[in-house]
Amino acid sequence: MKKSVIDIIGVPMDYGGNRRGVDMGPSAIRYSGLKKKIVEIGLKYNDCGNIEVPLPEKKSGDSNGLKFADEINGVNLKLYNQVLSSHKNNSFPLILGGDHSLAVGSCLASLDYYKKIGVIWIDAHADYNTFETSLTGNIHGMPLSAIVGKSNGLLDVDDREKNYVKEKNVVIIAARDLDVAEVALLRASNITVFTMQHIDKHGMHDTIQKAIKIASDGTDGIHVSLDLDSVAPHEAPGVGTPVKGGLTYRETHLAMEVLYEKKNMVALDVVELNPIADHGNVTGDLAVSLIQSAFGKNII
16 A cells, blocks of 8 residues: 555445445444544545435336346446546545445456456455356345456446456455355356465464465555455444354454555455444444554554
């Protein structure tokens, strides 16, 4: 991370999942003192506001069997343009979610600006389902497949060349809740998956170092997409889809700290914060502290 100006882009969208509340995530993160914490570490804070999301009564429902695909694609097009503008202005885009389907717009914008990027996807889930394999039709389980070009155009951003992130430069960290068909897709891909079992055996420092090496191979930067459900529910209760057995507080901070040290992170998504499920905004506070670590906060 080499930029001194942080562009804050909120995406108050919850159409990708089946649980209301993550649309309030951007507000909760801001409420936890995001501006103050960013300024404290010597960076400039530029709040770009929130991407406009259609009101619930205006939703068209299912499209091509995917729940709210038209609305999500429309939001992702707006986000794509905002993130691309941030890159062009030599700022660092920090995208606050909202559900993980927003990563289609943010990641593809980073790709189109830098031309070759890696993606580190920190998540309890792989989000690698396709329309054919999804058991629910919920799009927050599909964005990673879209980012590597596996959505058959159903989840994409209009008005761009159809180039996608190379699978060999994608790493999933903290996976522990995958669908059977999704596992088959991953095994047939060139994506690297570091499950919680791998982290238990080898530790986070080894894991994140390997992930950075893979995502950096032949690329011009790394887009990091952090789903807060990667963290254990007792540390982060306020998430869209909690799964037991996740990362500890220190493991997650260490990942962010090492990513900062390598200086090649070009954008960061922080997604799936659900204040309705939270306790005293502890997950919002965690999100802000993780963002600080990603931007260089040191103990001494």
